[in-house]
Amino acid sequence: MSCNVPKTDKKRVVIVGGGFGGLKLAQKLKKSNFQVVLVDKNNYHQFPPLIYQVASSGIEPSSIAFPFRRIFQKRKDFYFRLAEVKSIMPEKNMIQTSIGKLSYDYLVLASGTTTNFFGNKEIEENSIPMKTLSESMGLRNALLDNFERALTCASPQERQELLNVVIVGGGATGVEIAGALSEMKNFVLPKDYPDLPNSLMNIYLIESQDRLLSAMSQKSSDNVLKYLRSMGVNVLLNQRVTDYKDHIVYINDGSTIATRTFIWVTGVTAQVVGQMPADKVGRGGRILVDAYNRVKGMDNVFSIGDQCLMLDADPQWKGGHPQLAQPAIQQGNLLASNLKRLEKGKKLKPFRYKNLGSMATVGRNKAVAEFAGMKMGGFFAWLMWLVVHLRSILGVRNKFIVFFNWMINYFSYGQSLRLIIYAKKAKEVVEREKRLAQTHV
Amino acid sequence: MSCNVPKTDKKRVVIVGGGFGGLKLAQKLKKSNFQVVLVDKNNYHQFPPLIYQVASSGIEPSSIAFPFRRIFQKRKDFYFRLAEVKSIMPEKNMIQTSIGKLSYDYLVLASGTTTNFFGNKEIEENSIPMKTLSESMGLRNALLDNFERALTCASPQERQELLNVVIVGGGATGVEIAGALSEMKNFVLPKDYPDLPNSLMNIYLIESQDRLLSAMSQKSSDNVLKYLRSMGVNVLLNQRVTDYKDHIVYINDGSTIATRTFIWVTGVTAQVVGQMPADKVGRGGRILVDAYNRVKGMDNVFSIGDQCLMLDADPQWKGGHPQLAQPAIQQGNLLASNLKRLEKGKKLKPFRYKNLGSMATVGRNKAVAEFAGMKMGGFFAWLMWLVVHLRSILGVRNKFIVFFNWMINYFSYGQSLRLIIYAKKAKEVVEREKRLAQTHV
Numbered sequence: 116m117s118c119n120v121p122k123t124d125k126k127r128v129v130i131v132g133g134g135f136g137g138l139k140l141a142q143k144l145k146k147s148n149f150q151v152v153l154v155d156k157n158n159y160h161q162f163p164p165l166i167y168q169v170a171s172s173g174i175e176p177s178s179i180a181f182p183f184r185r186i187f188q189k190r191k192d193f194y195f196r197l198a199e200v201k202s203i204m205p206e207k208n209m210i211q212t213s214i215g216k217l218s219y220d221y222l223v224l225a226s227g228t229t230t231n232f233f234g235n236k237e238i239e240e241n242s243i244p245m246k247t248l249s250e251s252m253g254l255r256n257a258l259l260d261n262f263e264r265a266l267t268c269a270s271p272q273e274r275q276e277l278l279n280v281v282i283v284g285g286g287a288t289g290v291e292i293a294g295a296l297s298e299m300k301n302f303v304l305p306k307d308y309p310d311l312p313n314s315l316m317n318i319y320l321i322e323s324q325d326r327l328l329s330a331m332s333q334k335s336s337d338n339v340l341k342y343l344r345s346m347g348v349n350v351l352l353n354q355r356v357t358d359y360k361d362h363i364v365y366i367n368d369g370s371t372i373a374t375r376t377f378i379w380v381t382g383v384t385a386q387v388v389g390q391m392p393a394d395k396v397g398r399g400g401r402i403l404v405d406a407y408n409r410v411k412g413m414d415n416v417f418s419i420g421d422q423c424l425m426l427d428a429d430p431q432w433k434g435g436h437p438q439l440a441q442p443a444i445q446q447g448n449l450l451a452s453n454l455k456r457l458e459k460g461k462k463l464k465p466f467r468y469k470n471l472g473s474m475a476t477v478g479r480n481k482a483v484a485e486f487a488g489m490k491m492g493g494f495f496a497w498l499m500w501l502v503v504h505l506r507s508i509l510g511v512r513n514k515f516i517v518f519f520n521w522m523i524n525y526f527s528y529g530q531s532l533r534l535i536i537y538a539k540k541a542k543e544v545v546e547r548e549k550r551l552a553q554t555h556v
Numbered sequence: 557m558s559c560n561v562p563k564t565d566k567k568r569v570v571i572v573g574g575g576f577g578g579l580k581l582a583q584k585l586k587k588s589n590f591q592v593v594l595v596d597k598n599n600y601h602q603f604p605p606l607i608y609q610v611a612s613s614g615i616e617p618s619s620i621a622f623p624f625r626r627i628f629q630k631r632k633d634f635y636f637r638l639a640e641v642k643s644i645m646p647e648k649n650m651i652q653t654s655i656g657k658l659s660y661d662y663l664v665l666a667s668g669t670t671t672n673f674f675g676n677k678e679i680e681e682n683s684i685p686m687k688t689l690s691e692s693m694g695l696r697n698a699l700l701d702n703f704e705r706a707l708t709c710a711s712p713q714e715r716q717e718l719l720n721v722v723i724v725g726g727g728a729t730g731v732e733i734a735g736a737l738s739e740m741k742n743f744v745l746p747k748d749y750p751d752l753p754n755s756l757m758n759i760y761l762i763e764s765q766d767r768l769l770s771a772m773s774q775k776s777s778d779n780v781l782k783y784l785r786s787m788g789v790n791v792l793l794n795q796r797v798t799d800y801k802d803h804i805v806y807i808n809d810g811s812t813i814a815t816r817t818f819i820w821v822t823g824v825t826a827q828v829v830g831q832m833p834a835d836k837v838g839r840g841g842r843i844l845v846d847a848y849n850r851v852k853g854m855d856n857v858f859s860i861g862d863q864c865l866m867l868d869a870d871p872q873w874k875g876g877h878p879q880l881a882q883p884a885i886q887q888g889n890l891l892a893s894n895l896k897r898l899e900k901g902k903k904l905k906p907f908r909y910k911n912l913g914s915m916a917t918v919g920r921n922k923a924v925a926e927f928a929g930m931k932m933g934g935f936f937a938w939l940m941w942l943v944v945h946l947r948s949i950l951g952v953r954n955k956f957i958v959f960f961n962w963m964i965n966y967f968s969y970g971q972s973l974r975l976i977i978y979a980k981k982a983k984e985v986v987e988r989e990k991r992l993a994q995t996h997v
Contacts, residue, residue, distance in 0.1 A: 119708045121751075158704060158976045175618055182974045184748040194751070197704040197976075214708045243982050252979035260985060263599065263638040267560045267655045307625040310562075310635070375984050533623045535599045535638075538693035538978050541684050543816055544701060 117215040118152075120194050125150040128454060129210065129219035131200045132386075133160050133183055136420030136443030137225035141187070143451030148458065150192045152219075154212060156199045158182055161248045162505075164440070167288060170251040171295035172259070172532045180248055199551075200226070202389025205413055211389070213551055221454060224402060224410070224418040225447070228383035228438060231399075238359050242379035245288055254378065258296075259535045261375055262304070266311055272373070278316045279374035281364050283356050284381025285322030286330070287475040290339055292378065293320045294477035297346040307533070318348045319372055321364075323355045323381070328475055328483065330437060335475075335483035342477040383438065385422045397424045398435070406465035408450050419446035425466065432468055441471050558656040559593075561635050566591040569895060570651065570660035572641045573827075574601045574624055577861030577884030578666035582628070584892030589899065590662075591633045595653060597640045599623055602689045603946075605881070608729060611692040612736035613700070613973045621689055640992075641667070643830025646854055652830070654992055662895060665843060665851070665859040666888070669824035669879060672840075679800050683820035686729055695819065699737075700976045702816055703745070707752055713814070719757045720815035722805050724797050725822025726763030727771070728916040731780055733819065734761045735918035738787040748974070759789045760813055762805075764796045764822070769916055769924065771878060776916075776924040783918040824879065826863045838865045839876070847906035849891050860887040866907065873909055882912050 120127075126149055130137045133155040144151050162179035169176050183195045198212040209218045230246045232239040243254050258280075265277040280296055282289050296318050304313035320327075320343065326336035327343075327350070343350050355367040364372040385400035395411050397403045401424035403411045408423060410416045420443030424435045436442040446466055453463045472486035561568075567590055571578045574596040585592050603620035610617050624636045639653040650659045671687050673680040684695045699721075706718040721737055723730050737759050745754035761768075761784065767777035768784075768791070784791050796808040805813040826841035836852050838844045842865035844852045849864060851857045861884030865876045877883040887907055894904045913927035 116708055116710050158700065158974070175616060176977060177616055177973050177975060180975050180977065182748075182972060185972055185974065188747050196708065197701075198708075241983055247980075249978060249980045252977070253982050253985075256979055257982040257985055259599065260638075267557055267637065267639075269557055306629050307623075531623065531626055532618050533599070533626065534618060534621050536617060536621065536693070536979070537690060537981065538697055539688070539690045540978065541694050541698040542682055544694075544698055 118154075118196050118198070118212060118217040119215075120150075120152055120196070120217065123150055123192070125192060126220040126458070127152060127218070128221045128223065129154065129217060130223045130225060131155075131210070132224070132226035132420075132422070133157075134163075134225060134227045134420060134443060135440045136227075136447040137223065138186070139444045139447030140223060140225070140419065140451050141193070143448055144454070145190060147451070147455055149221075149454065150194070152194045152196060152217065153183060153187075154196045154198050154200060154210075154217070155183065156197070156213075158184070158195075158197050160186065163246075166245060166248060166251045167292040167295055169248060170245060170254040170258070170292060171299055172255055172534075173295060175532065176248055176252055200388070203391060203416070205416055208415065220415060221457075222416045223450065224388060224416070224422055225420050225443070226386035226388070227421040227443075228385050228399075230379060231382040231384040232379065233382070235358065238356075238377075238379060241359055242283075242377045245292065245378060245380050246383070254376075255533075256535050256537065258299075258376060259533055262308055262311065263535075265315070266308065275315065275317075276362050276373045276375050278311075279319070279372060280316070280376045280378065281319045281321065281372055281374045282378045282380060283321050284379070285320060285324070285327035285350070285352075286380065287328065287473075288380040289320055289322070289378075290327055290343065290475050290477060292380065293318055293343055293348045293350075294346065294481070297343070297348050298478045300347070303533075319351060319374075320348055321351045321354050321356055321366070323353070325353050327352075331473060331475070331483065331485055335485060338483050339475060339477060342481045346478060383421070397426065399424070401435070407453055407463045408446050408466060417450060419443060419450055429466055429468055436468050437473075439473060442468050445469060559637050559639070559653060559658040560656075561591075561593050561637070561658065564591055564633070566633060567661040567899070568593060568659070569662045569664065570595065570658060571664045571666060572596075572651070573665070573667035573861075573863070574598075575604075575666060575668045575861060575884060576881045577668075577888040578664065579627070580885045580888030581664060581666070581860065581892050582634070584889055585895070586631060588892070588896055590895065591635070593635045593637060593658065593660075594624060594628075595637045595639050595641060595651075595658070596624065597638070597654075598689075599625065599636075599638050601627065604687075607686060607689060607692045608733040608736055610689060611686060611695040611699070611733060612740055613696055613975075614736065616973065617689055617693055641829070644832060644857070646857055649856065661856060662898075663857045664891065665829060665857070665863055666861050666884070667827035667829070668862040668884075669826050669840075671820060672823040672825040673820065674823070676799065679797075679818075679820060682800050683724075683818045686733065686819060686821050687824070695817075696974075697976050697978065699740075699817060700974055703749055703752065704976075706756070707749065715756065716758075717803050717814045717816050719752075720760070720813060721757070721817045721819065722760045722762065722813055722815045723819045723821060724762050725820070726761060726765070726768035726791075726793075727821065728769065728914075729821040730761055730763070730819075731768055731784065731916050731918060733821065734759055734784055734789045734791075735787065735922070738784070738789050739919045741788070744974075760792060760815075761789055762792045762795050762797055762807070764794070766794050768793075772914060772916070772924065772926055776926060779924050780916060780918060783922045787919060824862070838867065840865070842876070848894055848904045849887050849907060858891060860884060860891055870907055870909055877909050878914075880914060883909055886910060 128149045129152045131154050133153055138160050141153050159180040159182045165179045168174040187193050198214040201211045203210050209216050230244040244250050261277040265274045268274050282293050300313050300316045327339050328336050357367050358365040359377050362375055395403050402418040404418050404423045404425050406428035408417045408419050421438040427433050449466050456463055474484035476482040569590045570593045571582055572595050574594055579601050582594050600621040600623045606620045609615040628634050639655040642652045644651050650657050671685040685691050702718040706715045709715050723734050741754050741757045768780050769777050798808050799806040800818050803816055836844050843859040845859050845864045845866050847869035849858045849860050862879040868874050890907050897904055915925035917923040
């Protein structure tokens with residue numbers, strides 16, 4: 116195997132990861148003098164802001180997944196490679212991937228983050244994370260499956276385990292999935308499962324700090340707490356989950372909750388890059404970069420988005436930037452022009468984060484939004500927020516279908532998407548996955 | 557576990573399988589005096605006529621899968637149970653399912669058919685069938701995956717294996733998937749994989765008889781053959797595949813084809829019902845029924861659709877009915893009224909199949925249609941055909957989305973659906989599946 120990218124006289128920019136940052140960078144390098152190679156372990160860009168809606172059967176997976184080859188159709192000097200990056204060899208200007216070595220003139224690490232289990236193997240094995248589309252589809256299937264089984268299980272205790280949902284982590288994801296599930300409880304269950312009292316479904320949201328959405332204002336935290344409680348979500352603040360074993364969640368105050376649906380959305384850690392010197396890795400496993408997103412002490416290796424940490428460079432954000440879509444998009448944007456400047460021997464522009472605000476939606480018509488200046492109702496805030504983030508990356512069709520599905524869902528609670536379905540893996544695929552898992556690099 | 561269906565004073569009709577026949581029957585028993593229990597191993601009805609489009613990334617899985625609970629919302633005296641039926645106990649008026657025993661007053665077996673591998677274990681293990689939505693999603697993933705790997709694989713020979721597609725079986729499914737894949741080759745590959753010469757992709761369709769679509773007229777067979785060959789499909793007639801080992805397809809004339817995508821769509825066999833006496837099973841494993849779809853020698857057990865075989869009863873169809881949607885729908889329809897007649901002690905009506913014709917589509921704008929009397933162009937024939945079959949089963953939203961997606965696909969070749977994606981199975985689910993697989997009945 117080899118990555119099989121033709122050598123040309125153009126300099127090669129290898130982008131690892133096609134999230135918000137990597138995708139924006141690749142797009143902005145159009146009409147540049149670079150050969151661009153995008154490496155991602157999926158063949159699509161996924162749109163995290165709506166992943167919770169896939170989990171709650173509100174929206175199609177394909178409505179928030181956009182094939183890279185579709186996005187970059189007809190693009191010159193562009194190559195996509197479906198592969199996992201194992202390690203970097205800066206001294207050789209090369210990376211090692213699951214499909215072979217790849218050399219670069221400029222390397223940009225943009226692989227984002229992964230779920231942080233804080234070293235607890237039990238939790239890692241038994242919880243359901245919600246970071247990827249694949250995980251959220253798994254959660255959807257598991258939820259629906261548990262409803263079905265709750266109808267026919269042997270004991271009342273098992274039924275309660277099947278209907279209790281415990282969400283750990285009061286950030287945007289936790290808040291949004293809690294809201295979506297409580298609407299499922301209140302509007303979907305009574306219709307779809309008339310012989311299953313929906314009062315039996317209990318949704319717990321556990322947060323270790325004293326407020327939800329700690330990244331937002333106290334007012335937003337208070338509002339979200341009020342919203343969720345009014346919707347019947349059991350919000351536990353100042354509580355830490357210590358373990359999850361045999362369908363039991365253990366909380367630091369000694370209490371326990373029995374559940375088969377244990378959703379783990381508290382904290383992330385940057386994707387690890389093999390052979391990255393320890394002195395270049397900071398808090399949360401994030402790669403330390405300078406004001407130009409250049410990895411400390413390297414001159415042709417960069418990192419952008421959630422995966423990197425820019426300390427003391429951006430006056431307003433000396434502690435580093437929040438791990439959100441906007442910093443990634445803005446860094447991808449700037450890096451594109453900085454790479455062109457480098458080639459022209461021009462002076463690079465330092466990164467200055469322009470905070471476009473943030474928001475979290477609770478169910479269909481409640482949201483907390485913090486936009487510079489603006490004040491908006493939940494629904495419009497939400498729509499605007501979507502537009503802002505969809506604008507740059509999507510083809511007309513996708514944009515249309517996202518909205519189409521979302522509106523349908525808005526009025527029908529996505530009543531036709533509640534399918535328990537897994538794609539059957541061809542033997543050939545299963546065996547290759549085994550082989551790949553075994554290859555040590 | 558127990559099926560947990562409340563006993564009422566109403567007589568209970570248990571329907572096994574929610575395909576065209578079972579679904580129609582359940583719908584027609586609305587406003588009857590029966591308690592209806594529908595048992596299916598999926599929580600959705602799947603729409604086979606478009607399954608090949610899911611495989612070729614033309615349409616959403618959710619566009620042709622319709623959750624039973626959605627279809628039967630607000631329905632009185634109706635119960636859906638997600639379970640597999642293991643065996644029948646006619647002497648006890650009971651069935652054994654994966655979630656426990658269930659008693660019935662009337663039992664209707666409508667589980668349809670499954671892929672027939674004619675006892676060849678190698679082929680069963682290594683081929684990709686296309687009978688279920690899950691299988692067709694798996695095929696979609698495998699196809700796209702192979703394109704990606706073809707770009708980076710080690711040897712020209714491996715590349716050829718990855719790009720060759722062999723379809724065994726020249727019935728409607730084989731013809732339709734061959735047509736869809738040749739359009740993928742001609743219109744999608746060049747755009748999505750500019751660095752992969754699409755001429756390298758070879759599509760083979762192998763049929764053991766001397767013509768395709770042997771269920772249709774010679775003229776239709778000739779047309780379809782002409783269409784497919786003009787689209788560059790290698791159609792091999794009078795050839796039998798004898799084996800598939802180590803990526804090599806062995807054909808009875810001694811020739812071989814190397815491929816990693818071996819699609820097996822030749823022949824089906826009726827789903828087996830445990831404990832069904834051998835003397836009640838006929839050709840193709842189909843359950844022998846009388847003119848009223850009653851299982852020979854049983855008075856409260858019926859079978860409809862592909863799973864049953866009605867010999868010598870229907871004057872025009874003494875050899876049994878074709879295994880298509882229409883006979884199933886019409887039998888479900890009639891059985892609903894016959895069950896009501898039984899209750900009123902009235903004389904039952906014998907089944908008479910009204911042939912509404914059949915069709916097969918080749919790509920986007922070629923089709924062969926044989927409708928009683930009618931003559932139609934491919935596209936309109938196709939649309940009409942869809943309407944006929946969607947009409948009875950779908951909610952407005954679904955009908956709309958099927959057409960919406962299908963039209964989009966028709967003009968864009970479903971460019972945004974080419975996602976390689978598998979739902980991640982929660983550990984809980986994996987373990988239960990293991991347990992279920994182990995339970996012997």
